[in-house]
Amino acid sequence: MKIRLLSFVLVLMVVFAGCSSSDTAGGETTEIDFWFPVAVGGDVAKIVDGFVADFEKENPDIKVNAKYGGSYAETMTQVMASAQAGNSPELAVLFSIDLFTLLENDLIEELTPMFDEKYLDDFYDGFMANSSIGDKVYSLPFQRSTIVLYYNKDAFKEAGLDPEAPPENWDQLVEYGKKLTKNGGKDQWGLEIPSTGYQYWMFQALALQTEKNIMSQDGKEVYFNAPYAKEAMDFWLSLGKEHKIMPEGVIEWATVPSDFLSGKTAMMYHTTGNLTNVKNNADFDFGVSFLPANEQYGSPTGGGNIYLFKGLPKANKEAAVKFMKFLTEPERVAQWSIDTGYVATTESAYETDVLKKYVEEFPPALVAREQLEYAESELATYQNGEVQKIFNDNIQSILTGQSPVDEGLDNAQKKAEDVLEPFQ
Numbered sequence: 001m002k003i004r005l006l007s008f009v010l011v012l013m014v015v016f017a018g019c020s021s022s023d024t025a026g027g028e029t030t031e032i033d034f035w036f037p038v039a040v041g042g043d044v045a046k047i048v049d050g051f052v053a054d055f056e057k058e059n060p061d062i063k064v065n066a067k068y069g070g071s072y073a074e075t076m077t078q079v080m081a082s083a084q085a086g087n088s089p090e091l092a093v094l095f096s097i098d099l100f101t102l103l104e105n106d107l108i109e110e111l112t113p114m115f116d117e118k119y120l121d122d123f124y125d126g127f128m129a130n131s132s133i134g135d136k137v138y139s140l141p142f143q144r145s146t147i148v149l150y151y152n153k154d155a156f157k158e159a160g161l162d163p164e165a166p167p168e169n170w171d172q173l174v175e176y177g178k179k180l181t182k183n184g185g186k187d188q189w190g191l192e193i194p195s196t197g198y199q200y201w202m203f204q205a206l207a208l209q210t211e212k213n214i215m216s217q218d219g220k221e222v223y224f225n226a227p228y229a230k231e232a233m234d235f236w237l238s239l240g241k242e243h244k245i246m247p248e249g250v251i252e253w254a255t256v257p258s259d260f261l262s263g264k265t266a267m268m269y270h271t272t273g274n275l276t277n278v279k280n281n282a283d284f285d286f287g288v289s290f291l292p293a294n295e296q297y298g299s300p301t302g303g304g305n306i307y308l309f310k311g312l313p314k315a316n317k318e319a320a321v322k323f324m325k326f327l328t329e330p331e332r333v334a335q336w337s338i339d340t341g342y343v344a345t346t347e348s349a350y351e352t353d354v355l356k357k358y359v360e361e362f363p364p365a366l367v368a369r370e371q372l373e374y375a376e377s378e379l380a381t382y383q384n385g386e387v388q389k390i391f392n393d394n395i396q397s398i399l400t401g402q403s404p405v406d407e408g409l410d411n412a413q414k415k416a417e418d419v420l421e422p423f424q
Contacts, residue, residue, distance in 0.1 A: 030319045031063045033089035037075040037304065038068065044143075047339050055326050062319045072304065073385075076101075083107050088309040090320040093142055096130035096305040097380035100219045103138070104382065109308045111137045114321050122346040126301050126372040129217075130380055139305035140328055141345035143336070145271040146299040146368045146375050147205050149292065150278060153285040155180055155188065155266035166267075166289040170209075170235060173267075173292045177245030180266040190245035192265040193236065197253040199395045200379050200388055201300055202269060205291055206232035208298025208376055219381040220423050222416045224391060225409040233398060233405045235294070240399075249400050271302060272368035275341025279362065288364035290371050297374040303342060334358075343368045381416075382423045390415045 034052070038044045045068045052064045069075030072095050079092045088107065102108045112120070112135070120128075120137055127141035153163035159179040167173040177190030193202050207214050211228035215221060223229060240248035246265075260268045261281050269291065278286060290297050306324055308317070326332065330348040334355035337344035349355055350369070359365045381387045394412035397403040403411070 029061055029063050030315045031065060032091065032316055032319050032323065033065045033067060034323065035067045035069050035075055035079050035089050035092040035094075037070060037072045037093060044340055047336070051327065051332065051336075055323060058326075059319075059322065062322065064323060076385075080105070083309065088311060090309060090312055090316050091323065092307050092309070093304040094307055095378075096127070096139065096141070096144070096301070096303065097378050097384055098307075099130065099133070099138055099305075100380060100382045101384055102307060103133075107307075107309055108138055109310050109317075111140065111308060114308075115140075115325075122348050124343075124345060124347065124369075124372055126375045127343075127345050129377040130301065131305055139307045140324055142304055142306045142327065143273065143340065143342045144301060144303040144305075144345050145273040145342055146301055146371050147201065147269055147291055148272050148275075148299070148368055148371065149267060149289045150260055150270060150274075151267045151287050151289070152260070152263070153287050155263070155284075159266075163285070163287065166287055167292045168290075169293050174239070174243050174245065177239070177243065177267065181245050184244065185247060188263060189247060189259075189265040191239060191267045191269075192246055192251050192256045192259055193239070193269045194253040194256045195249075195251045195396060195399050197392075198302075199399075200391045201302055203229075203232060203236070203391075203395055204300040204376075204379060205269070205298060206236055206294070208300065208374075209291065209294040209296060211295065213300075213376050215377075215379055215381055217377070219384075220420055222379075222381060222387065222391075222413065222420070224394075224416060225406070225413040230405055230409055231294075233395070233409060237398060237405060250396065273303060273340060273342045275364065275368075276339060277341065279341070279364075288367045290367065290374070297371070299371055299375050300378045301372075301375050302378050337365070341365075343372070381420060383419045386419050387416050390419070 036048055048066055052066045055064060056062065069078050076094050076098055079089060079094065082088060123141050127144045131137055131139045131141055149166060151166050156163040161176055161179060167176045180188065180190035182188040204214055207229050210232050214223050214229055239246040256268050256270055257274050257277060259265045291299050306327065308320055312320065330346060330352050331354065333344050333346050333349035334352040336342060337349065337355065338358050344350055344355060379388060391412050394408040398405055398408040
């Protein structure tokens with residue numbers, strides 16, 4: 001009898017040692033790991049920690065280990081390394097466009113069976129485009145954005161421009177940029193468009209404004225050297241080289257908001273995810289508007305979604321789904337938008353009193369949501385990291401004068417086609 005009892009105890013010890021749960025004074029606690037990146041200014045990590053604390057208070061039987069992974073790319077690298085080592089997290093906020101890579105590696109759960117149709121329909125269609133394939137949903141929109149134009153109203157007044165009338169098209173962008181550029185850019189540039197990290201994203205905006213997107217929805221084809229893509233690249237290059245309203249060469253993603261806040265540039269293209277950072281730190285009156293149109297308005301969506309990983313114990317999976325629902329409740333989505341500047345991802349969030357009041361007091365917070373009408377999916381393909389790098393490298397080569405436009409885009413197209421050939 002003693003031997004049987006000892007064996008039973010040993011089995012229990014092994015079972016509990018293998019679970020990510022622990023005994024507490026109040027019973028058993030389920031622990032889940034939640035990885036997230038930060039790609040904008042402001043103290044996003046502290047906001048996430050606050051959400052975690054609120055969730056744990058409501059759910060004392062669940063402990064969330066929030067892990068800040070750095071940039072999106074750094075977070076993806078760490079999550080992939082953990083998964084390949086057999087230690088996948090329960091949840092991670094990764095680029096919405098990481099979907100194909102995560103599916104290729106069979107790492108994520110389909111979410112459609114876990115959330116009812118009404119819940120999923122509340123998310124904006126523009127954000128769901130990168131969250132699903134056909135009628136299968138694989139991630140929930142979380143920190144999502146579009147690119148918007150930020151402009152310094154004080155600088156507009158000084159240049160004799162109407163501070164309530166930002167440029168509506170490419171011709172006006174150049175015209176206003178020339179009036180806003182001081183002393184050949186030594187004192188102030190008219191415009192800055194970042195060309196590191198997310199140059200493919202900025203390029204997409206220009207291509208969408210000209211005709212259409214630069215990839216197929218199934219992630220198997222790209223159109224980097226289409227005529228409309230070349231027109232978009234010609235215009236981007238001309239802003240610095242010909243029109244002299246922007247620095248030539250490389251413009252760092254992270255320094256553009258700093259340049260705007262310090263008065264080094266009067267206008268900038270950047271993510272709406274930086275809106276609260278600009279609002280809190282600008283010592284001048286500023287405006288936010290749609291990106292100027294060429295043939296039409298256009299911006300790619302961007303940012304991160306929440307993914308649920310495969311192979312979890314039942315308790316961990318249930319705890320993770322509960323936390324996903326918590327993060328996407330209307331009041332929380334609304335507060336996240338206010339605190340960060342990211343677009344609130346659900347229609348119901350804009351019906352909350354807190355967000356209604358905020359957008360009434362601060363109308364720029366509505367610009368990105370309204371621009372969703374003209375937004376399309378961010379660049380997403382199979383082997384997405386490799387395809388992005390090919391395109392980014394060739395855009396940079398063009399902007400730095402190392403390659404002519406046609407040669408650079410043709411090279412990007414050929415190399416991307418080679419990478420995508422196995423998926424045809």
